[in-house]
Amino acid sequence: MAKCSLNKNTRQRQLSRYLEEDPFLTDEDLACILKVSVQTIRLDRFDMQIPELRERVKNVARGGRQLRTMAGGELVGDLVDLEIGNSGMSILPVTPAMTLSKTSVARGHHIFAQANSLAIAVIDAGAALTGAARVSYKRPVYCGEKILAKAVIKIKKGNKYMVKVTSEVKDEIVFKGKFLVFALQEEGVPQ
Amino acid sequence: MAKCSLNKNTRQRQLSRYLEEDPFLTDEDLACILKVSVQTIRLDRFDMQIPELRERVKNVARGGRQLRTMAGGELVGDLVDLEIGNSGMSILPVTPAMTLSKTSVARGHHIFAQANSLAIAVIDAGAALTGAARVSYKRPVYCGEKILAKAVIKIKKGNKYMVKVTSEVKDEIVFKGKFLVFALQEEGVPQ
DNA sequence: AAAAAATTAGTACCTGGTACCAAGAATAGT
DNA sequence: ACTATTCTTGGTACCAGGTACTAATTTTTT
Secondary structure (H helix, E strand, O other), rough: HHHHHHHHHHHHHHHHHHHHHHHOOHHHHHHHOOOOHHHHHHHHHHHHOOHHHHHHOOOOHHHHOOOOOOOOOOOOOOEEEEEOEEEEEEEEEEEEEHHOOOOOOOHHHHHHHHHHHHHHHHOOOOOOEEEEEEEOOOOOEEEEOOOEEEEEEEEEEOEEEEEEEEEOOOOOEEEEEOOOOOOOEOOOOOO | HHHHHHHHHHHHHHHHHHHHOOOOOOHHHHHHHHHHOHHHHHHHHHOOOOOOOOHHHHHHHHHHHHHHHHHOOOOOOEEEEEOOOOOOEEEEOOOOHEOOOOOOEOHHHHHHHHHHHHHHHOOOOOOEEEEEEEEEOOOEEEEOEEEEEEEEEEEOOOEEEEEEEEEEOOOOOEEEEEEEEEEEOOOOOOO
């Protein structure tokens, strides 16, 4: 029974690993991956109290449904002005999902994300990457406030850009950052 | 036909309103709410190109998954080790949602977010804020790779901490950052 | 009243399951 | 070597929440 038990256990561990990675797998998918029958998968799920696909999907949907922030576009915040190769501006309203639950203070990486994505947007290139950044947070930003980020290209050398971003809430500076950005040539990017 | 058309239109508007509010409603639920037959609901959905429940839930789930990384928890990535007041480690698998659509290179602010949130997590405080950061990206990270971030507190002075974070993919350093973090006293934070 | 539009009803079929029963294979204990 | 136990597989009936399609019925328009 040892060998069989071992197989069963390792299979069940694998099963949960696969499902953690991708909860959208059907029993049939799993059976195929783990080279056992669908029934075995079902027994395994039952053993491990793992609900069926539809329930899993529902759970993910309920858990993840909140405010959108970093998801959709390439840009965090709403672009209000863009002069490619020169400067740009974006507005990010701070929603509850972006704040530390205890304090309703916006988490730093959201402010960074707005600035960083704006810095990249002003670059005149199909794609660009941040190489380095030096940022400082001047004061906390609270839920409900709107962050206006302004980016200006300061230096351009070949495919290297230095972009300065200043973020304000009602004319008060909350964040400053210098971003070193590299423009990528359209091809040549490994997959 | 005017009255009927009107009824149909208003019903369809109501339908989409109800579904926006709660995408988990079945056709039967909707039929009950709107006092028409299930078939009518189906025709309406077909008219308005609204997919069936399971598809809707899936969409929400997929959307939710992307956001979860930035929106859901306070931490970006999965904490694998944490010694509060000393060091911590987290893993962030790079999903398609995090990458520049053209190149499948992870956008910088996700890598920053993982590091930043880890830096805050290692601080021994109810809440903490990033005051400044100096970061550099050593090489692009691609979709499918897993980023292992390691944070260590280097200096502590009162409520000020200097945290160094190094992120690697398969023992190769992809990102380095120094974060200046301030611990917040539990109260006294304005709403 | 006839034509057109909208609604409802009914059927066959699909996916991804549950719940249950029985047969077959593998392993353990003796 | 043989039996008992555990694992695995197969099969069936059933369910929710649909699709796709046809046909009948009601409502509205002309």
